[in-house]
Amino acid sequence: MPQVLRTNQPLDILHMIKLALISEGVNTWPVYIAQSMGFWKNAGIDVDITVTGLSIKQLDALKKGEFDIGFQQVDHIVRGVELGADLFIFMGQSHAPALSLVVAKDINTVADLKGKTIIVDDARTGYSLMLKTLFARYGLAESDTHFKNVGGSQERFDAMKAGEGSACFLNPPFDRNLIAAGFKSLGSSSEFFPTYPGPVSATRRAWAQAHKAELIAFIKGFNRAYAWLQDAANHTRAIELLPARLNTPADAAQRVLNTVYRQPRPQVTEDGVRQVMDLVWAAEKFTAPKGSPAKYFDLSYLREAGN
Numbered sequence: 001m002p003q004v005l006r007t008n009q010p011l012d013i014l015h016m017i018k019l020a021l022i023s024e025g026v027n028t029w030p031v032y033i034a035q036s037m038g039f040w041k042n043a044g045i046d047v048d049i050t051v052t053g054l055s056i057k058q059l060d061a062l063k064k065g066e067f068d069i070g071f072q073q074v075d076h077i078v079r080g081v082e083l084g085a086d087l088f089i090f091m092g093q094s095h096a097p098a099l100s101l102v103v104a105k106d107i108n109t110v111a112d113l114k115g116k117t118i119i120v121d122d123a124r125t126g127y128s129l130m131l132k133t134l135f136a137r138y139g140l141a142e143s144d145t146h147f148k149n150v151g152g153s154q155e156r157f158d159a160m161k162a163g164e165g166s167a168c169f170l171n172p173p174f175d176r177n178l179i180a181a182g183f184k185s186l187g188s189s190s191e192f193f194p195t196y197p198g199p200v201s202a203t204r205r206a207w208a209q210a211h212k213a214e215l216i217a218f219i220k221g222f223n224r225a226y227a228w229l230q231d232a233a234n235h236t237r238a239i240e241l242l243p244a245r246l247n248t249p250a251d252a253a254q255r256v257l258n259t260v261y262r263q264p265r266p267q268v269t270e271d272g273v274r275q276v277m278d279l280v281w282a283a284e285k286f287t288a289p290k291g292s293p294a295k296y297f298d299l300s301y302l303r304e305a306g307n
Contacts, residue, residue, distance in 0.1 A: 017068050022058055085204075103184050111138050118148065118167050197266075
């Protein structure tokens with residue numbers, strides 16, 4: 001069942017925005033900051049957050065208008081637009097997480113995964129496409145493994161712990177918890193795909209045009225939260241917030257602050273989107289010529305918000 005996280009803001013907030021997250025992790029840290037510090041409230045909006053647990057389900061709901069904004073992977077938007085959806089990327093949401101390729105105790109190399117079940121969110125999307133590309137590097141055909149769709153990070157963690165599969169990509173803190181339980185890591189997504197873009201913020205073009213002020217307010221609140229998180233003077237408070245939401249040890253939270261959030265803000269670039277387009281065209285076997293990556297994003301709202 002989707003998990004709804006409410007902000008408990010007063011009823012006189014000017015506008016409500018419905019935000020969808022596939023799963024929670026250190027990449028959603030700015031969301032917790034924006035909520036707890038009142039940055040969205042100060043911008044004149046309330047943000048109602050639902051953790052959907054399934055990328056395909058979330059994308060379909062975003063297309064139908066059940067959510068106003070979704071934190072998505074770039075391939076979701078590329079594929080959706082090519083199939084007729086009125087979607088676009090308006091902001092980079094986070095850097096690509098260093099997902100661990102967590103494997104069962106009896107697996108020592110990628111080649112050992114031949115004939116095994118791979119736990120994924122959805123075999124058609126995101127990191128599943130990366131896994132297929134990685135496996136091909138090691139001589140595994142698509143028919144050599146079975147991809148089992150289970151959902152977001154928590155669902156993949158539970159499936160691996162229950163022995164339903166032999167490998168999956170997992171983000172912190174779920175990867176660390178499995179490794180502590182005796183599983184192994186064969187490396188990270190940032191090692192295998194160092195330039196692959198991270199998650200993005202997306203919405204429908206019609207909604208953005210009709211709700212420009214709300215969208216810009218959302219971006220401003222998120223920007224304030226990201227900047228607050230990057231300020232070393234706020235790290236003690238920030239570290240108090242993350243463990244409370246994700247059961248993350250304080251030392252692990254500090255390591256994330258010292259690495260991920262010391263980097264410049266993630267940017268949406270044509271080169272990054274083009275890399276994803278190549279994966280999507282190969283996976284979907286699209287025959288139409290690829291157009292410009294700019295077809296899938298519009299950063300004018302981000303610029304107007306002041307970033």
